Amino acid sequence: MRSSIHLTAREQRITWQLLEILHSSLDLHEVLRGAYGALCQLLPADHGALCVSLPGDPTAYDWAVADLPPELFAGYAALAPHDFVRSAVIAQPNVVLRDSEMLPRGAIERSLMYRRSRELGMRLEQAMAVLLAVEPGWHGGITLYRDRQRPFSDRDRALMQQLAPSIAAATRSCRRFGDSVRRGDALEAALRREGMEVLVVAPPAALLSRSAGAEALLERWFAPVERSASALPMPLADALAAAAAAPASCTQAAPWVRRTSDGELRVVFVPFVERGRKLWVLELREGTAVAAAPAVWRERLTERQVEVAERVLRGWDNALIAEDLACTPATVKKHLQRIYDALGVPSRTALMVHAAQRG
Structure with a gap:
């Protein structure tokens, strides 16, 4: 990760874990929950929330992470106009803000949001948040809270600012894919990625849908005896079975590769959960015979x-x-x-x- 701040060995390890989590799935809730866990290791917090706005209603939210008292959400509609965190980040999208940059301390302590949180036994003494303006019409949000008066530092703010674009990009990919699945054309978002074909598979090997160029690609790389009209080619089915059997601690299966003297086919297996049903997205990309190191x-x-x-x-x-x-x-x-x-x-x-x- 490009960074203008020096990371300790521990921070570097957790940052790479976070990046792996962001690339490990197309399920929005799974990605954001994993991201929150890594964020709290890098930026210790007592409470937090990660969300995206709901389609057609940017004032309502799908809370992927809600590490806050449930009672706070029960009356949030009335509290929303008094939520100084929400008001501040909406005014400055994609900019990480700390509570000291949202309101003066006295105004925070007089706010309805602060007083209500104390009534619920949660002291929202410090906050750091960012609104991710992912695409026109909808957005995501990250908020971290501390119960004690231990302010988030300049370094905390800089680290979260540098991580925010990666979280926004992963949120965008998950949201686009989820929306297209609900509309019935699960490949629409993924096909925008240049140079890639996609298969959507229901375990163990049933082909649900494929991108327009996928069939021609499969014909180029797999012999007729390996292929079936309604199922994955046998080598890919075997690789998918291995990916599905991998321990839960493995964030992403190793790519499957077939090579010739002229080039290679690289296949990445990405799990996706749609309404409780476990599916797999296979991303197929052709490449040259040599991959150059940066x-x-x-x-x-x-x-x-x-x-x-x-x-x-x-x-x-x-x-x-x-x-x-x-x-x-x-x-x-x-x-x-x-x-x-x-x-x-x-x-x-x-x-x-x-x-x-x-x-």
């Missing part, structure tokens, strides 16, 4: 480490990398650990995110 990596890695990193970016596992570089999987594993240490990333997924963010 230039800045070459300043930090040895030539051999660059070769390993480039093959990781192509989605290869350790055994395939070892075969291609004529070494052992154990040697590849050692190279990978040195790569992670040199670049300050904790995992394969984080390495891919790191490369994508550097173009």
Whole structure:
């Protein structure tokens, strides 16, 4: 992540976990709940809320995270005009604000919102929030509260400001996909991503829908004996079964890759929950035979480490990398650990995110 503030090793680890969570699913609630957990490790808070406005009514909210007394929400319609946090962030969208930048301290303590929270046994002494103006007509929001008079620091504000665009982008992707599923064309949002085809699959391997160019792509990369009109090609079905069986702690399955001398097909498996039904979105992307490492990596890695990193970016596992570089999987594993240490990333997924963010 590009950052103008120095992150400790712990902060760097949690930040990469947060980025992995944001890329791990297209289910809005799952993503925002995971993001909130990571945020509270980086920016300790006693309470918080993450939400998006509801379609057709920007004053009503879908609370993905509501770590606040339920009684506060029961009467929120009457409190909303007196919510100094909400009023402040609406006036300055996409800007992280602390309570000291919202109202003078005396005005906060006289506000109905502050007094009501104290009646409910919750002391909203400090706050930090941002309104994410994701797209015209709707928005998201992040608010963190502290019960004690321990202000959020300048550094806290700067860190949240730098994380906000990534959270907004993930929120946008989830919301677009969810809206299109509800309209019956689950691929509409995903198809806007240039150069990618998409399959929507119901486990174990039933094809529910596909993008316009997906069938031609499948014909190019899979032999007739591997394909079925209503089901995934067998190699992808096997890879999906492995992804579905992975432990819950795995935020994203490793990409499946098929390569030829001319190029490769890379398939990413993304879980999606629609009205309680577990589906999978398969993102298929064709690429050239070589994936180049970002230039800045070459300043930090040895030539051999660059070769390993480039093959990781192509989605290869350790055994395939070892075969291609004529070494052992154990040697590849050692190279990978040195790569992670040199670049300050904790995992394969984080390495891919790191490369994508550097173009």
